[in-house]
Amino acid sequence: MRSERSAKGDRSGGMNEANEATAMSGMSFGRGPTVKTLALRMGAEPLGAKDETLTDSSVQILANDGARSSAPLVNMGDASRAKIEIQNYGFYNAAVTRKAVHGRFLDVQIAQAELLKGAMAHGGHSDHDPKLFKPTMDDKAPFELIREHGPDEKLWTTIRSGEKASFLVRSYGAPVAGARVTFVSQEGWRKVVETDANGRAEFTLIRDYFPDWADFNRRHSGVFLVWAKKETPEAGVYGGQDYAATRYQASLSGRYYPSPADYESYGYGVGIVVFVTAFAGLSIWLFRQRRRKCFKEIVFNEKLA
Amino acid sequence: MKSSLDGMAPNWRQRLTLPRGMRDAINGVDFNRFRFWLQIFFFVLLVYGGFTGLNLGNNLPTFSCGYNQNGRPGVCYLLPLQHQLAMPTKALLGYASLTILSGLFIFFLWFIVLNKGWCGFVCPLGTVQDWITDLRVKMGARFTRYSQASFETLSWIKYVLLALMIVIPLGIGAGYFSHDLGAPYCMICPARLIIPTLALNFDQLVLDFSSPGKIVMTTLGAITTGLFLAGSFVKKRFWCFFCPMSAFHYLLSKPAFFRLIKDGDKCTRCGDCYTVCDLQIKEIADDVKNPQIMMDDCIVCLKCVAACPEQGALKATFAGRTVFESTEEGFIKRMEKGTRA
Amino acid sequence: MNGPFNSGKPVVPEPSPQSAGASPRARKPKEPLPFGKTKQAREAEKVLNHIVDDFDDNPKAMDYFYDLFRRVYCRGETIAPDGPLIGTTCIQAPEELIYAMGATPVRLCNGSYHYDQIGAEFMPSKSCSLVKATLGMLTSDDPVPRVGKLDLVVNPTTCDQKKKASAMMQDMGHAVFDLELPNVKESEASRVYWQRSVRSFAEEIRKVTGKKLTRKNLKAALARTQRAEKAFRVLDGFRKASPSIFLGKDAFLVVNAYFFDNLDNWCEAVERLNDELKIRYDNAVRAAQKKAPRIVFTGSPPIFPNLKLPLLIERAGGVVVSDETCSANRMLYDMTAVDEWLVNDMVDSLADKYLKPCTCPIFTKNDDRRRRLLELVKKFEADGIVYQAFAGCQVYEMEQRSVAKTLDENGIPMLYVETDYSPDDEGQLSTRIEAFLESIKTRKRMRQ
Numbered sequence A: 001m002r003s004e005r006s007a008k009g010d011r012s013g014g015m016n017e018a019n020e021a022t023a024m025s026g027m028s029f030g031r032g033p034t035v036k037t038l039a040l041r042m043g044a045e046p047l048g049a050k051d052e053t054l055t056d057s058s059v060q061i062l063a064n065d066g067a068r069s070s071a072p073l074v075n076m077g078d079a080s081r082a083k084i085e086i087q088n089y090g091f092y093n094a095a096v097t098r099k100a101v102h103g104r105f106l107d108v109q110i111a112q113a114e115l116l117k118g119a120m121a122h123g124g125h126s127d128h129d130p131k132l133f134k135p136t137m138d139d140k141a142p143f144e145l146i147r148e149h150g151p152d153e154k155l156w157t158t159i160r161s162g163e164k165a166s167f168l169v170r171s172y173g174a175p176v177a178g179a180r181v182t183f184v185s186q187e188g189w190r191k192v193v194e195t196d197a198n199g200r201a202e203f204t205l206i207r208d209y210f211p212d213w214a215d216f217n218r219r220h221s222g223v224f225l226v227w228a229k230k231e232t233p234e235a236g237v238y239g240g241q242d243y244a245a246t247r248y249q250a251s252l253s254g255r256y257y258p259s260p261a262d263y264e265s266y267g268y269g270v271g272i273v274v275f276v277t278a279f280a281g282l283s284i285w286l287f288r289q290r291r292r293k294c295f296k297e298i299v300f301n302e303k304l305a
Numbered sequence B: 001m002k003s004s005l006d007g008m009a010p011n012w013r014q015r016l017t018l019p020r021g022m023r024d025a026i027n028g029v030d031f032n033r034f035r036f037w038l039q040i041f042f043f044v045l046l047v048y049g050g051f052t053g054l055n056l057g058n059n060l061p062t063f064s065c066g067y068n069q070n071g072r073p074g075v076c077y078l079l080p081l082q083h084q085l086a087m088p089t090k091a092l093l094g095y096a097s098l099t100i101l102s103g104l105f106i107f108f109l110w111f112i113v114l115n116k117g118w119c120g121f122v123c124p125l126g127t128v129q130d131w132i133t134d135l136r137v138k139m140g141a142r143f144t145r146y147s148q149a150s151f152e153t154l155s156w157i158k159y160v161l162l163a164l165m166i167v168i169p170l171g172i173g174a175g176y177f178s179h180d181l182g183a184p185y186c187m188i189c190p191a192r193l194i195i196p197t198l199a200l201n202f203d204q205l206v207l208d209f210s211s212p213g214k215i216v217m218t219t220l221g222a223i224t225t226g227l228f229l230a231g232s233f234v235k236k237r238f239w240c241f242f243c244p245m246s247a248f249h250y251l252l253s254k255p256a257f258f259r260l261i262k263d264g265d266k267c268t269r270c271g272d273c274y275t276v277c278d279l280q281i282k283e284i285a286d287d288v289k290n291p292q293i294m295m296d297d298c299i300v301c302l303k304c305v306a307a308c309p310e311q312g313a314l315k316a317t318f319a320g321r322t323v324f325e326s327t328e329e330g331f332i333k334r335m336e337k338g339t340r341a
Numbered sequence C: 001m002n003g004p005f006n007s008g009k010p011v012v013p014e015p016s017p018q019s020a021g022a023s024p025r026a027r028k029p030k031e032p033l034p035f036g037k038t039k040q041a042r043e044a045e046k047v048l049n050h051i052v053d054d055f056d057d058n059p060k061a062m063d064y065f066y067d068l069f070r071r072v073y074c075r076g077e078t079i080a081p082d083g084p085l086i087g088t089t090c091i092q093a094p095e096e097l098i099y100a101m102g103a104t105p106v107r108l109c110n111g112s113y114h115y116d117q118i119g120a121e122f123m124p125s126k127s128c129s130l131v132k133a134t135l136g137m138l139t140s141d142d143p144v145p146r147v148g149k150l151d152l153v154v155n156p157t158t159c160d161q162k163k164k165a166s167a168m169m170q171d172m173g174h175a176v177f178d179l180e181l182p183n184v185k186e187s188e189a190s191r192v193y194w195q196r197s198v199r200s201f202a203e204e205i206r207k208v209t210g211k212k213l214t215r216k217n218l219k220a221a222l223a224r225t226q227r228a229e230k231a232f233r234v235l236d237g238f239r240k241a242s243p244s245i246f247l248g249k250d251a252f253l254v255v256n257a258y259f260f261d262n263l264d265n266w267c268e269a270v271e272r273l274n275d276e277l278k279i280r281y282d283n284a285v286r287a288a289q290k291k292a293p294r295i296v297f298t299g300s301p302p303i304f305p306n307l308k309l310p311l312l313i314e315r316a317g318g319v320v321v322s323d324e325t326c327s328a329n330r331m332l333y334d335m336t337a338v339d340e341w342l343v344n345d346m347v348d349s350l351a352d353k354y355l356k357p358c359t360c361p362i363f364t365k366n367d368d369r370r371r372r373l374l375e376l377v378k379k380f381e382a383d384g385i386v387y388q389a390f391a392g393c394q395v396y397e398m399e400q401r402s403v404a405k406t407l408d409e410n411g412i413p414m415l416y417v418e419t420d421y422s423p424d425d426e427g428q429l430s431t432r433i434e435a436f437l438e439s440i441k442t443r444k445r446m447r448q
C-alpha cells in the first residue's frame, strides 16, 4: 500500500491555544481576539503524522461572514506553523494548498482546519445568532471537505466516540458524488466510503480509548483524520508542466472525546434517587408510626364519611 | 359581606395609592389561587421559555437551571458565579474581578425588584415543591414540622452551603481542589436533576464514574434529589430551608423594593399567619416590634398576609406603596371558600 | 395622672346574710316554685326590664335577644340541643370539635347572684363570683339557662379556682374532662402541648357522641362558627361609629346569648341586627349623646344577669364601645386560618386560634392584653377604660398594676373597679363611674 500523503492542521499543542479554558469552565475568558496556532503535519495516521514544511506558502482563512484573509506559514526548523487571530465568534475555515505535477496528474493537496472562537452554553453568550453555529463553506473552492455540525452544536464542539460524524465534499459549492473519503481514528482504525449524491459521507466514531479506570480521563481527546480524494479530468499546465488530469485531496482533522456512556450511568443515578426517596420516605413513615406509640399521638382519619 | 364601616378612620397613605374599589378587589383576592397560576406562568417561562428563544441573561436570582440547556430562558446566577470564582486566582484578582462584579450587580438589580418574592412566586424548584405539597394534600397525608430546636439548628445549613459554594470554587482556582468539584452547589442542587428532566432533558440523571470527584459529586446530587422528593412530600418547602440562594438573597435584602411589613400594634398574635407559613416562621406572628418582618427563611409567598384577619397588620409594599394587605373581608372570603370547598 | 381613677378603695363585698344559711334550702326546695317565681327568674327579669325599658330606641332586631333571655331566664324554657350536650367552663374549649362530632356546646359560666350565693358553699369566702355562680348553677336541680342534662363538662385548666372546681363538679355527678391548657403561651413547646391537649379533647368527645371527626364534619362545623364570627365582626365594626349607634349593654346581651342559643338562630338574629344597624348608620341614628365618653371595658367578664357595670356606665351617659372580656369580644373576635383543609391541620389551626391570641390573665405574660387594649382604644376612638375585677379573681387583680402603667404611659384614663355579683355596691359604684365619666368629658373639653 502506498503511503498517503496528507497534511493537517494540528491542535494537539493544546497549551498554546487560547481556548483551553472554554471546555473547562464554560466561561469565555479571553476578551479580545483568540489566537490559534496551526501546525502542518503529514502522515497516514494521526499519531504517526510528522511535521512538514512548506515554503512560500500561506494559510487562507475564510470567516463565517465571508471575509477572506491569510496568514503566513512560518518555517521553524523542521516545522511550519501559522498563528491566526480570530476576532469574532464563529467557525472559520483555514486551508493550505500544495500543488505539484506527477506524471500526467496534477496533485492538489489541501490541508484544511476548522477553527472556532467559541463560547460555552452556560455562563456564556447564548444569545448568539444561530447563523454562527453553522460550518463555514467556501463556494469558490475547487475542492473542500466540510464537517457537518450536529443539531446541538452551537459555539462549541464536542464530538464523542460512539457518535456519527458526517462530512461533505464539495467543489465550487456543488456536492461531489463518488469521492473516496477515508476516516482514521487516533489509534489507526480506518474506514473508506464513497460520498453519496449529496456529497455526504458518514462514519461512526468507534471507541478506541481503553485506559485503566484510574487513568481514565473524561476530557481525553483523540485526534481523527479524514481525507477525501477525487480525480477529475481537468487538464492544464502547472509550473510549465502539462497534466492530463487532476487529483484532488482534501484533509481535515478534529478531536473527539470519550463517550459519556463510557463513564455515565443512568441506572446508578436514577437508582440512587429512587433508593434515597424510598428510604427517606420509609424512615419518615416509621418515625411517624413510632411517635404515635410513644407519645400516643392522636391522628385523625382523613377519609370522608 | 356587609360593610364594617370602611373608611371611618381613613388612612392618609391609602388615599395616595390605588382607588378603593381596586384595592378591595386586590385585598379580597383568592390569593392562593392567584399565586398558583402566577407560579405556573413563571414555571413555564423559566423551564420552557428558552425554546422560544427568550434570553434573560445569566444572572437570574432564581433557579432557572443552567443545565436545562434548551429550555431555560436565562441562567440561575449560582452557576456562572461558581464558574467565575473557580478562575485561576491570578485572573480573579485581575480582569476577572470586573466580570464577577458586573455579574453580581446585574443579579442584584434583578433581585431587588422582587426581593425574596423570587422564591415565593418565581422559582421553579419552589413551585415544584408546592406541587408536591398539593399532591400530598390530595392524598390526605399530613405535613411535618420541625421542632423549634431542630428548626434553629437546621436554619444554619443554608449559610454553610453558601459559604462552601464560594470557598470550594476559590480553592479550585487556587489549585487546591480538582476541577471535578466545579460548581459544587449545582452538583448537589436538586434543581439540576429535576428542572432539566421536566424539560425532557435527562442528561443530569447520570452518575458520573469518570473520576472520584465526579462520582462523589454526582452521588451527592442524586442523594439530595432523593431527599428532596421525600422531604418535600412531608415538609412544605423542604429545600428552601436549606437553599443557599435563600441565604444569599437575605444578605442582600436590605435595599429591596418589595417588602413584607408588619404593623405590630394591629397584630393580635393570633398565630394565623404562623399556622399557614410553609417555612414555619414563628416571628411572623410573635414579633410585634419589628416592622421589617421578612426573616431569613421567608420566601415572601405572602400566604401570611392572605391569612391574617387583622386589617393592615401585614402587608406587602413595593417602594413604600402598599400592594397587598391583610383585611378582615379578604380573610373571611378566603376562609369561607376553604370551608365550602 | 390616673390617680383618681384607679386608686378606688377595693370594694369588699358585705357577706351576704343568706349566703350560708339559704343555700341548702335553695338546692332542695320542698315544693318547687313555678319557675317565674324563683329567685333567679326574678333577678333576671329585673335586669332585663332595665335593659329593655330604661333605654330609648333599642334596635328592633334586639327583640329577638330580649325575648330569648325572657324565655330562657325568666320563663325557664329549654333550648333543645342537637345531640349530646357538652358544657364548657371557658372559651378555651374548641367548640368546633363539639359541633363537628354532633354535639352541642353550652357555656356554663354564670352571672347570677342567686347562684353565686348557692355556690359560696364550695369556695372560700373571698372567691370569684363567676366560679361560685357556675358551681351554684351546676348543683341546682333547676338551673338556668336550662341546659338539661350535661353529657360532659369540659373544664380547661385556666385559673386556680376553675381548676379546683373540676373535682367539685365531678362530686356533683358530672362527667368532667380537664382540658389541659398551658400557663405560658409564647413558647413553641406550649403550642405543641396544647395541640396535643386539643387532640385528646377531640377523642373525649368522640367517646361521648360515638361519631368520628372527619374532614367533612369538621369543615361544616368551621363554616358554622365562621358565620358567627363574621356576623360578630360586622357587629363589632358598627361599634366604631362615633357617635355610637349601638350600646354596649346590647352587645353584651347578644354575645351572652351565644353561650346557650342555637348557633344558626343566633347567627340569623345577629345578621338581622347588622342589617338594621347598617340602616341606622346610613341615617345617622344615634344611640348615645354625641359627646358621650367612649369606654372600652376590660377585665372580669360581665355575664347576664350581672351586667351591672356596663349598665351603670351607660346609664351614666357613657357608651361601652368595645371590650376585652371573655364573655364577649374574646369569645368571637378571633378567627381560624387553615392552610390545608385536612383534619389534622384543621385541628391544629383551631388549637392555635384558641391559644395564641388569648389575652386571659392566667398566662404568665400579659403583653398581648396590654397591646390589645391600646389597639382597641385607637380603633374605637375610646376615651377611657373601665377595668372590672371580680373580688377574689387574683389574676385580674394582679394584672391591674401593669395594665394601669401601660395605659398611664399612653395617657389613657382607667377606672379600676373591684366588685362582685351582689347589687349592694351599686350606689357607690355609680358615683365613681359618674365622676370618671365627668373627668373624661372635662379632659375632652380641655383638649378642644
Ligand code: SF4
Binding pocket: B061, B062, B063, B118, B119, B120, B123, B124, B125, B126, B127, B239, B240, B241, B243, B244, B245, B246, B299
Ligand atoms: S429558597 Fe426555594 S424558592 Fe428560593 S431559590 Fe431556593 S429553592 Fe428556589
Ligand code: SF4
Binding pocket: B262, B266, B267, B268, B269, B270, B271, B272, B273, B274, B284, B285, B286, B307, B308, B309, B310, B313, B314, B326
Ligand atoms: S395573622 Fe395577623 S394578627 Fe394574627 S399573628 Fe399574624 S400578623 Fe398578627
Ligand code: SF4
Binding pocket: B260, B273, B276, B277, B278, B279, B280, B281, B284, B297, B298, B299, B300, B301, B302, B303, B304, B305
Ligand atoms: S412569613 Fe409569610 S411570606 Fe414569609 S414564608 Fe412565611 S407565609 Fe410566606
